[in-house]
Amino acid sequence: MSTPNTTRWIGIGLLGLPLYGVLTFWSSMNPQPDPSTHYEAWSRFVTTDHYVLTHIFGSILGLILAIFGTFALGAYLTRSRAGRLGLVAMVITVLGSALFLPGMGVSAFSAPEEGQAYLAGIEEFAKLPTSFADTVFLATSLLFIVLLFVGNVLLGVAVWRSGILPKWAGALWAAVPVLMYPLGLVYASTIGAQSTPPTVLVGAVLMVIGGAWMAYSVLRRPSAAAVGVQAQPRVQ
Secondary structure, X not given: OOXXXXXXXXXXXXXXXXXXXXXXXXXXXXXXXXXXXXXXXXXXXXXXXXXXXXXXXXXXXXXXXXXXXXXXXXXXHOOOOOHHHHHHHHHHHHHHHHHHHHHHHHHXXXXXXXXXXXXXXXXXXXXXXOOHHHHHHXXXXXXXXXXXXXXXXXXXXXXXXXXXXXHHHHHHXXXXXXXXXXXXXXXXXXXXXXXXXXXXXXXXXXXXXXXXXXXXHHHOOOOHHHHHHHHOOOOO
């Protein structure tokens, strides 16, 4: 039985990272109105087919690809001098992405129902008191933001220190969560409140560049198995 080309499989898995960036950019190009100040406009926005499709194929599918890509990156980093850091960063990032998925599901499938209820005249729907589920959802959201920020920064550091992946690809990757989370929150609170600040678009572009750079670097290298086969002497 032939030995599987694990390097190529890992390289293919890493393609999930730039694809996640592309889908994030696409789904963030048309930010939804702020429901706290423009509830009717928000209701009309979330009841469109475009909203549902961008959440399913942009946010949810993007996160799934990001999880595959993160697993591939962690596996490849085990071959480097930053292997332990890469594995720790992989676990933190995947945990944050997994916690993010339920929130995206709620946003994709529940928000249209809420918007439809308001547009149908059930205005009291928006005035319902905060429930225990709302509190847990907020706490979970804060947790996955922290996990994704810490995990992705550590992944960027691990790539920089690995010696087997381009250093500046790691620097780009570490810059992504800074743009998406701290700077995004600062922008939203000081310049304009909206669900997707433009810093997220910049972060998505860096994600595409950094992720594609890493994937290309791995895919262009021969696998260890192939090198071993080429190095074996022929039997006379």
